[in-house]
Amino acid sequence: MSVDFATPTVSLVKTEPSPNSSATGPIQATAPVPMIEVENLDFFYGKSQALHGVSLKIPARQVTAFIGPSGCGKSTLLRCFNRMNDLIEGTRIGRGHIKIQGIDIYDPSVDVIALRRQVGMVFQKSNPFPKSIYQNISYGLELQGVKDKARLDAVVEKSLRGAALWDEVKDRLHTSALGLSGGQQQRLCIARAIAVEPAVILMDEPCSALDPIATSKVEELIQELKKQFTIVIVTHSMQQAGRCSDKTAFFYLGKLIEMDVTQKVFTKPAQQQTEDYITGRFG
Amino acid sequence: MQTSEHNQALSSALKGKARLRVLGLTFDDVVRYFFGGNAAVAVVVLALILVFLLKEGAGFFGQNRTNIQVYRKAGLEYVDMMRAPLEEFSSLTRTLNDVRLKRFRALLAEGRDTDGANEALKEYDDFATAFGAAASEARGVVSDITEVATAVKTRAQVSADREDEREMLLKGGKAEQAAALKVDVVDYEKEIKLITGVAPAWKAAVTEMQEKLRGAVSVARGADWGKGDKELAKVLVKTENFLSVLPKADARMAAWRWDEPVPLSRSVTAFLFGREWLTASFWQDWYGILPLVSGSLLVSLIAMAIAVPFAVSAAIYISEVATPGEKSFIKPYIEFISAIPSVVLGFFGIAVLGTALRSLSQVEWLNWVPGFPMSERLNALTAGCLLAFTSIPTIFSLAEDAITNVPKHFKEASFALGATRFQTLVRVLIPASLSGIISAILLGFGRVIGETMVVLLCAGNRIAIPDFTQGIGMLYEPVHTMTGIIAQEMGEVAQGSIHYRALFMVGIILFLVSLLINFVAQRVVRRYRISIG
Numbered sequence: 071m072s073v074d075f076a077t078p079t080v081s082l083v084k085t086e087p088s089p090n091s092s093a094t095g096p097i098q099a100t101a102p103v104p105m106i107e108v109e110n111l112d113f114f115y116g117k118s119q120a121l122h123g124v125s126l127k128i129p130a131r132q133v134t135a136f137i138g139p140s141g142c143g144k145s146t147l148l149r150c151f152n153r154m155n156d157l158i159e160g161t162r163i164g165r166g167h168i169k170i171q172g173i174d175i176y177d178p179s180v181d182v183i184a185l186r187r188q189v190g191m192v193f194q195k196s197n198p199f200p201k202s203i204y205q206n207i208s209y210g211l212e213l214q215g216v217k218d219k220a221r222l223d224a225v226v227e228k229s230l231r232g233a234a235l236w237d238e239v240k241d242r243l244h245t246s247a248l249g250l251s252g253g254q255q256q257r258l259c260i261a262r263a264i265a266v267e268p269a270v271i272l273m274d275e276p277c278s279a280l281d282p283i284a285t286s287k288v289e290e291l292i293q294e295l296k297k298q299f300t301i302v303i304v305t306h307s308m309q310q311a312g313r314c315s316d317k318t319a320f321f322y323l324g325k326l327i328e329m330d331v332t333q334k335v336f337t338k339p340a341q342q343q344t345e346d347y348i349t350g351r352f353g
Numbered sequence: 354m355q356t357s358e359h360n361q362a363l364s365s366a367l368k369g370k371a372r373l374r375v376l377g378l379t380f381d382d383v384v385r386y387f388f389g390g391n392a393a394v395a396v397v398v399l400a401l402i403l404v405f406l407l408k409e410g411a412g413f414f415g416q417n418r419t420n421i422q423v424y425r426k427a428g429l430e431y432v433d434m435m436r437a438p439l440e441e442f443s444s445l446t447r448t449l450n451d452v453r454l455k456r457f458r459a460l461l462a463e464g465r466d467t468d469g470a471n472e473a474l475k476e477y478d479d480f481a482t483a484f485g486a487a488a489s490e491a492r493g494v495v496s497d498i499t500e501v502a503t504a505v506k507t508r509a510q511v512s513a514d515r516e517d518e519r520e521m522l523l524k525g526g527k528a529e530q531a532a533a534l535k536v537d538v539v540d541y542e543k544e545i546k547l548i549t550g551v552a553p554a555w556k557a558a559v560t561e562m563q564e565k566l567r568g569a570v571s572v573a574r575g576a577d578w579g580k581g582d583k584e585l586a587k588v589l590v591k592t593e594n595f596l597s598v599l600p601k602a603d604a605r606m607a608a609w610r611w612d613e614p615v616p617l618s619r620s621v622t623a624f625l626f627g628r629e630w631l632t633a634s635f636w637q638d639w640y641g642i643l644p645l646v647s648g649s650l651l652v653s654l655i656a657m658a659i660a661v662p663f664a665v666s667a668a669i670y671i672s673e674v675a676t677p678g679e680k681s682f683i684k685p686y687i688e689f690i691s692a693i694p695s696v697v698l699g700f701f702g703i704a705v706l707g708t709a710l711r712s713l714s715q716v717e718w719l720n721w722v723p724g725f726p727m728s729e730r731l732n733a734l735t736a737g738c739l740l741a742f743t744s745i746p747t748i749f750s751l752a753e754d755a756i757t758n759v760p761k762h763f764k765e766a767s768f769a770l771g772a773t774r775f776q777t778l779v780r781v782l783i784p785a786s787l788s789g790i791i792s793a794i795l796l797g798f799g800r801v802i803g804e805t806m807v808v809l810l811c812a813g814n815r816i817a818i819p820d821f822t823q824g825i826g827m828l829y830e831p832v833h834t835m836t837g838i839i840a841q842e843m844g845e846v847a848q849g850s851i852h853y854r855a856l857f858m859v860g861i862i863l864f865l866v867s868l869l870i871n872f873v874a875q876r877v878v879r880r881y882r883i884s885i886g
């Protein structure tokens with residue numbers, strides 16, 4: 071069973087990759103390279119350590135859920151994948167690596183801008199720009215210098231269809247995005263993220279501010295999107311993790327406790343702490 | 354049992370029996386009345402100030418009408434119809450002098466000595482002399498009649514003053530003294546006959562002037578020395594225009610009536626659109642606000658042109674680029690500027706900046722800058738530079754707030770899509786904070802237009818509308834401002850006089866302008882809140 075990787079449209083690396091880099095080599099059919107690979111990661115906010123020796127592999131074109139009590143470091147890890155933590159003063163990686171498609175994204179030669187185009191993000195609070203619906207979607211492409219109106223039109227339509235929003239907004243593309251409902255805004259943010267055709271989409275509790283109906287729409291969407299994208303989702307809701315993820319990772323106090331196929335984590339967890347959390351004995 | 358006790362406690366709490374009361378008021382009431390009272394005092398004080406301003410200013414228009422009425426009755430208006438073309442003519446002769454100076458310089462540059470140059474310009478000089486002499490007859494007529502009109506006006510004023518005095522005496526119960534006061538009643542009709550009687554002489558003088566000027570113009574056109582001089586040609590065309598317009602004054606003079614009443618609207622337009630602010634003049638006082646408004650605007654616009662780029666880019670830098678260390682240094686530093694007393698700034702402007710700017714303008718290789726070298730040390734530019742300085746802290750602080758207050762998640766969303774810092778700034782942060790920045794600029798503008806000390810000390814205080822035909826050179830002209838004139842003249846005028854009330858009217862206009870700016874700024878901010886959501 072071979073996995074077809076979404077090949078990046080933009081190389082993450084500014085300079086030529088070194089000849090011994092395995093990323094450019096042929097992909098072995100038997101042992102697919104995981105999309106994201108975290109090795110022994112320590113992460114610090116100034117002096118306080120938020121992640122302790124985390125190692126995990128995130129498979130391509132599947133949904134991986136991060137669960138765990140508040141403050142256990144789920145968001146922190148997620149934001150390491152597109153280096154959003156760089157924006158916070160005083161953050162650093164103490165030890166370990168994160169590789170995406172085999173490339174160490176914290177290597178000094180990596181172009182952060184190109185990385186973020188490959189690794190999109192959807193935030194907890196929906197955050198469309200105070201611009202029109204159309205401009206929200208075209209923003210990412212315009213950043214890359216795309217000016218061709220026909221191409222922008224096509225991408226806007228494709229992305230909105232991809233985010234199951236097209237039929238609801240096609241008649242008011244040029245009105246403010248802030249006029250949409252909460253659920254629509256969140257799907258707009260997803261459309262905005264997929265417009266630049268990333269390989270990975272990170273979602274940090276995307277449904278925590280949505281009502282049940284909007285939530286189920288986003289969950290359906292996630293099932294659709296995983297055919298094309300690798301998805302990592304942080305969630306507080308056990309049911310959500312159960313419903314829409316293929317793999318689940320449980321974190322506690324900055325450590326990865328266990329990670330396995332979702333069904334297994336929920337029915338036969340290997341660790342006592344996982345079982346306690348899932349059954350609601352602590353939280 | 355327990356439930357009923359509980360219920361009792363609840364009901365007594367709801368009825369407020371347990372609360373402390375002073376004079377029948379609860380603590381909450383006291384707090385409410387205290388703050389409410391403070392707010393009410395503020396409202397009342399503001400209203401009182403407004404009422405006072407309006408009360409003092411309102412009398413102006415009536416007084417100004419009387420002022421203009423006397424101008425008409427004493428025949429000054431009539432005489433001005435003759436003075437106006439002569440003044441226009443004077444400006445023509447001045448231009449001729451400029452043309453001569455240019456030619457003279459050109460000749461020197463060709464290598465002639467002074468005598469040689471003067472020799473070469475002999476024909477031109479003959480022409481210019483003849484040109485200037487054309488109006489001598491007309492000038493004589495006007496200067497005689499000017500004296501007559503002035504005398505009538507003075508008598509009219511004296512008799513008006515006496516009249517006032519007599520009324521005061523009568524009110525004070527001193528009837529005898531009042532009766533002893535002799536009031537000289539001016540017979541305007543008789544006096545005006547004297548003035549309008551000059552019309553035939555004036556007509557003759559004008560005809561003579563026209564003939565002589567036509568002669569001079571045709572000489573200049575025909576002569577060799579006049580060929581190819583564009584500026585001279587311009588003067589000649591202007592002269593021909595002048596000649597063709599000249600007869601039109603006759604009709605107006607013939608139609609003029611000394612006893613035609615002046616409508617109140619004339620008094621209002623003379624104030625709002627009057628191009629002259631002329632007080633304590635031997636001839637006629639005018640209270641036209643245009644020179645002051647245009648001076649204020651010119652100075653403020655210069656200030657904004659300098660302050661806005663500095664303040665806004667500093668705000669962008671501080672909120673988006675600066676390291677925390679830079680931030681903690683630059684921000685208080687800029688905000689400290691507003692602690693400098695404006696009189697100190699004005700002093701600096703006189704002692705340092707004005708001189709520095711003028712010597713800069715005299716540097717040889719800066720000659721290409723339009724209007725350089727500047728002739729005055731204190732001018733609109735000097736005051737504008739300093740005003741820019743006073744408005745930078747206001748604009749900077751408010752703009753910085755506006756940019757910093759753009760919700761963080763917009764920025765994150767932009768970065769997550771692969772935007773650079775610059776792209777995020779230009780495409781998200783600035784559009785989202787634009788109305789905040791605009792209102793910061795407007796409030797800065799309001800601050801500048803109301804600033805007094807700096808303009809009073811540094812703007813040069815010449816009451817004249819800046820000459821817009823000068824282009825950039827207009828920036829180096831001395832101007833006077835609405836704030837400056839109030840500060841300068843208020844101390845010297847008699848309370849209740851027309852001049853006093855005119856200053857109040859200027860104050861009211863200034864107040865309205867500031868009010869308008871603040872109102873617009875508030876509207877802009879409200880829109881900004883809505884667009885951010």
Ligand SMILES: Nc1ncnc2c1ncn2[C@@H]1O[C@H](COP(=O)(O)OP(=O)(O)O)[C@@H](O)[C@H]1O
Pocket residue numbers: 115120138139140141142143144145146147158
């Ligand atoms: N910007 C920050 N600065 C300092 N500490 C932070 C910051 N963000 C998160 N942390 C800390 O890192 C730990 C992990 O936080 P986070 O990853 O947000 O947890 P989760 O998303 O699992 O709730 C918490 O202890 C939190 O206090």
Ligand SMILES: [Mg+2]
Pocket residue numbers: 144145146274304
């Ligand atoms: Mg979180």
